[in-house]
Amino acid sequence: MSDPRPVPPDLPALVRAALSTTEDGARGAPTTSDLSIDEELSLHALAWEPVALTTGYAVVAVPAGAWQWGQGEIDVASSAHERAFTQALRRLESDVARTGAHGVVGVSIEREVAPSHIAVAVMGTAVRPRGAGARKGTPFVTDLSARDFARLVASGWEPLGLATGASFVYAPRRSIGTALAQQSQNVELTNFTDALYGARERAVERLQRSAMSYQGAGIVEVKLEEGPLRFASHAVGFAAWGTVVRLAGDQHLPMSPTLVVSLDDETRAFEAQTLE
Amino acid sequence: MTSSTGPGADERAGAFTSALSAADFAACLALGLEPIGLVQGLCAMQSTSFGRGVFSLATPMAPSGGYLANYPCPHGFVTGEHRPFGQNYEQTWLGHAWRDGYGTARTRLVDAARALGADGVVGVVEAETALADSGVLEFSLRGTAVRVAPGGLGTAEPFTTYLSGQRLAKAFEAGLAPVSIVGSFVSVRVWASCVTEFLLGGSPLQTWSSPSGPVEIDQLADAHARGRELVRDDARAQLRGGHLRAARLEIVERELGPGDIEIQARLRGNSLRPVGEAVALATPQPTLRLS
Amino acid sequence: MSTHDLPEATEHRLEELEHGLFTSDLSVNEFLLVKEAGFHPVGLVMGSSIYHTGIQTRKWGQSQELTKLTEAMYNARELAMTRMEEEAAQLGADGVVGVRLDVNYYEWGKDAAEFIAVGTAVKAEDGVSRRNQLGKPFTSDLSGQDFWTLSQTGFAPQGLVMGTCVYHIAHRGIGQTLASTGQNVELPNFTQALYEARELAMTRMQDESTRLGATGIVGVRLEEKSHQWGSHIIEFLALGTAVAATGAPVTLAKPTTIISLDH
Numbered sequence: 057m058s059d060p061r062p063v064p065p066d067l068p069a070l071v072r073a074a075l076s077t078t079e080d081g082a083r084g085a086p087t088t089s090d091l092s093i094d095e096e097l098s099l100h101a102l103a104w105e106p107v108a109l110t111t112g113y114a115v116v117a118v119p120a121g122a123w124q125w126g127q128g129e130i131d132v133a134s135s136a137h138e139r140a141f142t143q144a145l146r147r148l149e150s151d152v153a154r155t156g157a158h159g160v161v162g163v164s165i166e167r168e169v170a171p172s173h174i175a176v177a178v179m180g181t182a183v184r185p186r187g188a189g190a191r192k193g194t195p196f197v198t199d200l201s202a203r204d205f206a207r208l209v210a211s212g213w214e215p216l217g218l219a220t221g222a223s224f225v226y227a228p229r230r231s232i233g234t235a236l237a238q239q240s241q242n243v244e245l246t247n248f249t250d251a252l253y254g255a256r257e258r259a260v261e262r263l264q265r266s267a268m269s270y271q272g273a274g275i276v277e278v279k280l281e282e283g284p285l286r287f288a289s290h291a292v293g294f295a296a297w298g299t300v301v302r303l304a305g306d307q308h309l310p311m312s313p314t315l316v317v318s319l320d321d322e323t324r325a326f327e328a329q330t331l332e
Numbered sequence: 333m334t335s336s337t338g339p340g341a342d343e344r345a346g347a348f349t350s351a352l353s354a355a356d357f358a359a360c361l362a363l364g365l366e367p368i369g370l371v372q373g374l375c376a377m378q379s380t381s382f383g384r385g386v387f388s389l390a391t392p393m394a395p396s397g398g399y400l401a402n403y404p405c406p407h408g409f410v411t412g413e414h415r416p417f418g419q420n421y422e423q424t425w426l427g428h429a430w431r432d433g434y435g436t437a438r439t440r441l442v443d444a445a446r447a448l449g450a451d452g453v454v455g456v457v458e459a460e461t462a463l464a465d466s467g468v469l470e471f472s473l474r475g476t477a478v479r480v481a482p483g484g485l486g487t488a489e490p491f492t493t494y495l496s497g498q499r500l501a502k503a504f505e506a507g508l509a510p511v512s513i514v515g516s517f518v519s520v521r522v523w524a525s526c527v528t529e530f531l532l533g534g535s536p537l538q539t540w541s542s543p544s545g546p547v548e549i550d551q552l553a554d555a556h557a558r559g560r561e562l563v564r565d566d567a568r569a570q571l572r573g574g575h576l577r578a579a580r581l582e583i584v585e586r587e588l589g590p591g592d593i594e595i596q597a598r599l600r601g602n603s604l605r606p607v608g609e610a611v612a613l614a615t616p617q618p619t620l621r622l623s
Numbered sequence: 624m625s626t627h628d629l630p631e632a633t634e635h636r637l638e639e640l641e642h643g644l645f646t647s648d649l650s651v652n653e654f655l656l657v658k659e660a661g662f663h664p665v666g667l668v669m670g671s672s673i674y675h676t677g678i679q680t681r682k683w684g685q686s687q688e689l690t691k692l693t694e695a696m697y698n699a700r701e702l703a704m705t706r707m708e709e710e711a712a713q714l715g716a717d718g719v720v721g722v723r724l725d726v727n728y729y730e731w732g733k734d735a736a737e738f739i740a741v742g743t744a745v746k747a748e749d750g751v752s753r754r755n756q757l758g759k760p761f762t763s764d765l766s767g768q769d770f771w772t773l774s775q776t777g778f779a780p781q782g783l784v785m786g787t788c789v790y791h792i793a794h795r796g797i798g799q800t801l802a803s804t805g806q807n808v809e810l811p812n813f814t815q816a817l818y819e820a821r822e823l824a825m826t827r828m829q830d831e832s833t834r835l836g837a838t839g840i841v842g843v844r845l846e847e848k849s850h851q852w853g854s855h856i857i858e859f860l861a862l863g864t865a866v867a868a869t870g871a872p873v874t875l876a877k878p879t880t881i882i883s884l885d886h
Contacts, residue, residue, distance in 0.1 A: 067501065068364025072480050074509040074607040075451055075487065086568055088576035088601070093499045093506070096577065100506055109564060109579060109599075113556040115549045117531035132546070139546040147557070172533030173549060177556070179581060204651035207618070211655050227731045241677045242695040244702060245735055248673035250630055252737055253706075257632035260667060264639050264646055274645030276654050278667050280741065282727070289730035298646065308658055313618040313771075315878035620656075620768055622878050 089181045091162060095202035099161075099183060102206045107157040107182045112148030115175040116140040123171060123288045126226050129255070130291060133224035136174045137295060138262070141167075141220045144176040145197055152195040157182030159196035161205045163218065167295065171287050198299040200277065208276075211311055214304040216270040221262025223255040224285075224293035252292060256280065259294040272300035350476045352455055356497030360454065363501055365478040368448050372474045373441030377433035379426060379467055398422035399558050403525035403551050415591070418525025420555045422518060422562060423594070430469065430517035431566070437471040438492065438513060445490040450477035452487070455496030456513050458600075473513075493602050495578065503577070508604035511574040515600045516566040520559040524591030525551060532591065555595050559583070563597040574603030629706060637713050640666040647743040649721055653767025657720060660774040662745040665714045669741040670706025674699035676734055681791045681856075686816035688823065689856065692789035696858055699738040700724060700785065704762065707740040711760040716744035717753035718761035720770050722783050724862070728851065736850070755781045756836045763864040765842060773841065775875040778866040781835040786827025786861045790820035794855060820859045821845060828861040837865030 089096065089106035096106060116136040123130070152160045163180035182195070183202070198205060198215040205215065228247040259280065267275050278298035285293050350357060350367040360367060403418035437458075445453045456475035463470060475492065479485070493510035495503060503510070524532060528551040560581065567576055579601025586594045640646070647654060647664040657664060676695040681687065703724070711719050722742035729737065744760065747753050755761045763780035765773060773780065793812060824845070832840050843863035850858060 067362060067504065068481070071363045071365065071504050072485070074504060075480055075491070076485055077509075077607055086571045086573075086575050088564060088568060088579060090579045090581060090601070092578055093495065093502050097502055097506055106577075109576070109581060111557070111560045111581070113553055113560070115552050115556075116546045117549055120533060136546045139548070143548065173531065175552075177583065200651055207655065208651050211658075227729065241675070242691060242698065243675050243677075244699070245673045245675050248735065248737075249671060252673060253669075253671035254630040254632050256669060256671060256739075257630055257636050260646065260669075261632055261636035261639065264636060264644060267644060267646075268639075268642075272644070274647065274664065276647055277650055278646050278648040280648065280667075280669075292729065298648075310659055311618045311655055313620040313656070313659070315622055315772075315876055316619045316881045317622050317878045619879075619881075620772065622772070 090179070091181050091202050095162065098203045098206040102209055103186050104183050104206075105186045107184055108152075108155040109179070110148055110151040110155065110157075110160055110182045111177070111179045112144040112146070112151060113175070113177045114140045114143035114147065115173050116143070117173050118171070120172070123291060125229070125290050127228075128225065128251075129258070130224040130226060130293075133169075133174070133291075133293065134222055134258075137167075137169070137176075137222040137224070137293070138220065140174045140176040141222070141295075141297070142266075144178045145218055145220075148178050148180070148197060149195055152182040152197075153190075155182050156184070156190040157195060158184040158188065158191040159198065159215065161198055161200060161202050161215075163197055163199045165199060165297065167284065169284055169293065199297070200299050204277075207311075208301065209304070210309070212303055212305050212307060212309040213301050216272045216300045216302060218297055219263050219267035219270065219275055219300050220295070220297040221259045221264070221266060222293065222295040223258035223262070224291060225251050225255040227251065227290050227292060255292060256294050259296045263296040263298065267298075267300045270300040271302070273302040275300050351457070351474065352476050352496060356455060359497040359501050360476075360478060363504065364481050365452075365454070366481040368450050368477045368479055370474065371441055371444040371448065371450070371453060371477045372472065373437040373439065373444060374470070374472050375433045375436040375440065376463075376468055376470045377429045379429035379469065398424040398427070399520065399562060401551075401554060401558075403528065405526045407526065415524070415526045415529060418528055418551055418591075419521075419523045420551060420558070421521055421523075422558075423521050426519040427517055427562075427566075431515075433469055433471045434515045434517070437473045438515075441473045441475065441492060442490055445475075445477040445492075446488075448477050449479060449484050449486070450490050451479045451485050452491035452493070452510060453477050454493055454500055454510075456492055456494050458515075493604075494600070495602055499578070503604060507606055508575075508577065509607045511572055511603040511605045512570070513600070514567050514570045514576060514579075514603050516563050516570070516598070518559050518563040518566065518597045520555045520562075520595045520597075522552060522555045522593040522595065524593070528552060529591035552593065555593070556583070556585075559595045559597040563599045567599045567601065571603045574605040576601045577604045578602050629709060633710060637666070637710060640714060648741065649743050649767050653721065653770075656767040656771040657743075657745055660771045661748050662717070662720075663748050665716050665744045665746050666710075667741070668707050668710035668714070668716075668719055668744045669739065670703040670708070670710065671737060671739045672699050672702035672706070673735055673737050674702070676736070678734075682793075684793050685791070686793040686812055686819075687791055688820065689789045689791050692852075692856070692858075693787055696787050696789060696860075697785075699736070700740070700787075703738045703740040704783070707742060708759055708762060711742075711744040711762075714744050715746065716760045717746050718763065718780065719744050720763050720780075721766055722762050722764045724764075724785075726850070734851075753779060764862060765864050769842065772875070773866065775873070777869055777871045777873045778838075778841075779869045781837045781865045781867050782831070784828050784831035784835070784837075784840060784863055784865045786824045786829070786831065787858060788820045788823040788827070789852075789856060789858045790816060790823075792816050792855050792857065820857070821861075824859040824861040828863060832863075832865035835865050836867060838867045840865050 088109040160180040160182045166177045168175040197218045275298040280296045349370040399422040401420045453475035459472040461470045491510040492513045582598045584596040645664045646667040679691040719742040727737040762783040840863040846860045
């Protein structure tokens, strides 16, 4: 992203003054943030400020034998994933609420699916309008970066929370006879399609259902990821998550972007291709 | 290191060295900061068990201060295979050793900068190297010493920051001045209780019916939560009047044996101090690049 | 499962969306630009097909199209695309933007692959239908950014068009190899094979766009993949968005020239 602002001419004076002063500049309690300086400035332009680095973690047991080959959905894994994800978010929310912030942006999500347990770790920077007091109700959670958050808010929208859904299924078995008969043919494996397509749909359906509790208008930046299932080759899992948003005011504010052509050399005009 | 460029030396007397990229160097000059030389701070620490965990006791080691939580067995069995209790405890000796090592390296970095007459060190890079299996952890901090041109301010306590270039310039514009780099480390050991061990799949013990629905592994979740909390609290205590900015929290979970887990939390960042009023920034103009 | 029979979970999910909630995998920037272009997202739509590709014998020394594999690759993608379109139609959408076509391989399925199409269904905010001349929602692999830019040029997407060709490139005999060792020579049959395969893929893509009554194709990509067939069998896949002029005036502003200072 380019920055059209010219560098203020008095920058050296600003630096000299900043480094000469011995005043204890900290006003109020010290705050913490894992936002980059660029992201912090995006918040700054919006008159928001970071408050604290906040985290949430949950780990849920998956009963022994859950991954042994079976039929249909692996309910214990799907519900363990959901529980771990929502508990981690609840803990993040209470961590945020404790700091008096209004919400948390740039939330990173790390998921671990092990044979015996599913763990979800979330982390992000709690933020609030500059100088604002505590907010009523549950703080919002979003995995949007501070920059995207700022862009969204500038367009009249607000994030409400993170919605999630997951579905784990067994890959169907094919009988030897079918396998041989299909050996030389082009054919859709409809039972496989049913299983996987169904699992993707269920993950997104659960995502939608969890979004409805926020009473938002929609979900943006939906991620639909496979796995991670490194230990079970006969099972497939899909997890979906995204930020629930709604219009904060009466209407969407158009942003009317300016078109720019960059003179940077970053695009190569010619790119050699190899076949392998 | 630039021994020829001592305090008060004519700036043309010796060439400066700098690890800054050309763009960061230009940004530095635009800030009115002139690079003086490359400075570093090193410290090697010995501790009882950096590197691989060597831990084969049947019962956990008694912790010395710090976080400690007990997870008693709800069953009341006394057999050789059944753990009588579980514990989460902060491995305080590891945390102390890490933080001492980091702190000493930082002090040496600042000392080296002061000796050059610098007002601060920008663009700090660090390396943390565990010398394999010897229980030695080496900290190495490097950065570019700068002073306010011309002549410097003669700062008693030069600042340090991981930031450089445009990011540092933007921090100043946002009304934030660098104070110090901040780093902290906490290690929490999880000695699983019989329940935790069962849930983690370490034992086929099935003396109680597993409740319906998903079951959380509280002991492990507690350890994760406390590790993060402790490392944040420690970092906050190092801020010296600033705010922690552009920080990074890293979590490593290692399984040292059945039902024996170590959780490491590392937090690094910059203490930045608000000075004066922040320059009000214009709302950025959205653009779309035609390529 | 026929193409008209979406999984049960789909029906549930799409019914829920009719209550006004939208889902979208667009980024914030894309979402805002789609709004800027006068569209509103209505839902994440997808289609999937797990397809078993048959076996085709080929001659070691002959370059030829492997029609059976071509057919498989085309049919499987077409199934996934059609299902995605059906989901969009069920939502009453005018089109689908940001379509991604992926192929996944799993450990349990030898010679089988999952073909998947995912995109965000959108609907015009002015209520005027933007469906294509077949009465179906348009599909497009354009990003939100490109979609907005295109909308400013007086063109509208009609459909994601593709053509594919799986080609076997002849192994060369030992005699030939020896004869040309140490020399710089063109390998005419090699050149010819690559040329023909690409040509076939492109022609098929163009045929699709003609069927949509499009005036052109933008953002054409030509992908070459060997999938799991070894190095002498290559799929040439041509993909692009067919567009037609809407008669709307060009409102694209003259771009500003910039030099970015970040790196």
